[in-house]
Amino acid sequence: MSSKDFDESGDPAPIKAVPLRHPGRWIAAVIILALVALFVYGAATNPAYRWDTYGKYLFDTRIARDGAIVTLELTVFAMAIGVVLGMILAVMRLSPNPVLRSVGWVYLWIFRGTPVYVQLVFWGLFPSLYKTIDLGIPFGGPQFVHLDIQSWSAAFFFAMLGLGLNEAAYMAEIVRAGINSVGEGQREASTALGMSWGQTMRRTVLPQAMRVIIPPTGNELISMLKTTSLVAAIPLTTDLYGRARDIYGVNFQPIPLLLVCATWYLVVTSVLMVGQFYLERYFAKGSTRQLTDKQLEALAKVQLPEAGK
Template structure:
């Protein structure tokens, strides 16, 4: 009996609809009042490149700081100290509950509450440092604090989930052979937890790259601010915004490639027989200790 090939009409219809929409989009864009020949010029404009550097620097510094703070908060959250647990829970609740833009604005206007920042001995005249808040709270510092502290609250939950994913038996085995808590964390827990931590951290860094655009509200020179500065003089709004959009796609693509190779590296370690190298070594040592009889005694 001859076979009857299925006709996938849905695929053809959806393909035709997509092609028609793309053609309509390209045609509509070609009819707009946009000077496309100026876009390559804006891509390498000194102001745009300065904004690109500002975007990358702010994102990297804020993300690295957020990871460090997040690890500390996560360790406090899983500790047995009730004070540390309460502080970590309150920290996460506060900075996750406020919008990032609001946090940036609050930090930038901190001088309205504290005109001067003073470091000294309370209730005495001893002062080690006394500076104007406006001198300290620059656009970069305000944007950095708003982005880093908000992200650190999310990183704390990501790290906590990664640490909780490690088999409890391996931690107890490491403890049984005399490893200190720091050794267990560095050699057993973190290498395995990173497989859980890295994917969402990479996604958060990509969001951080795009989230730096909110710093333009307080005047920090990043890509959006640079594009708006140019457009305010020559009124070529779409041209400069398209140039900024292209740069965003470039840096996000580079970050995505880096995330892919980093994830693959940890996946290869985890897929090896016995798990990561430190976990395999731990299993061998525990097995050897169990099979070794004490001197002067015979095994039953």
């Protein structure tokens, strides 16, 4: 050790902390900002984008109101079908009954193994396959329900059904993975406490499984919102993309209308992402050792009176 390691009084000199520098980060940031600026400048000065047309139709009621509402309705209803049917399929996949397990596996095999666009085309052609549906006792028995499919104006219904049935196959695996993530000891402890199977699932398994189920479900909801643009295969033209397609089919300016459509998809997706964040944080309570601000404040209020004693 040299004399520089000690001060005048002979005590060890304080250590001078030198902050670690990361020049590579600044270089990468400058390069990325330069590329973004070049892209924005090129897009802003390119007359082919027709920004005047973009501004004209950005808040057009046919897109901002009618199309967005139909898209949200499709997303909510199809996702509801997917979640409910997916939970049923997950239970079937976990059932000890081999028939139920086989039926659930075949459903997943078909709907996950074929493209959703092909499935929507099939549902669009459903009225040509089955002109009427009769429910009753077969082989000449009385009929209780008669449905004339040809008289339906059911593009929205078949679009919702096609998207929901496809989504159920993916939700089934998400729910099954969430249930399997809960340890077997949790169920055994609930059973030892005298809980029934339903109480065990409701009070023990599902609250813990939601931490695993919610994040991918939020992603599926956002994906469903964007997948609704494929309902043109039905065909359904009242959704967000369908309205934009109808407009640029008249003015022959697809690029600005597609940008308008993408902007509205981005806005709705951003709102859903914020909701997903708060929902994940709610179900993540108790899964981390890090205390929240409210918990720290409550802990301080409890400890301060004790310290005064």
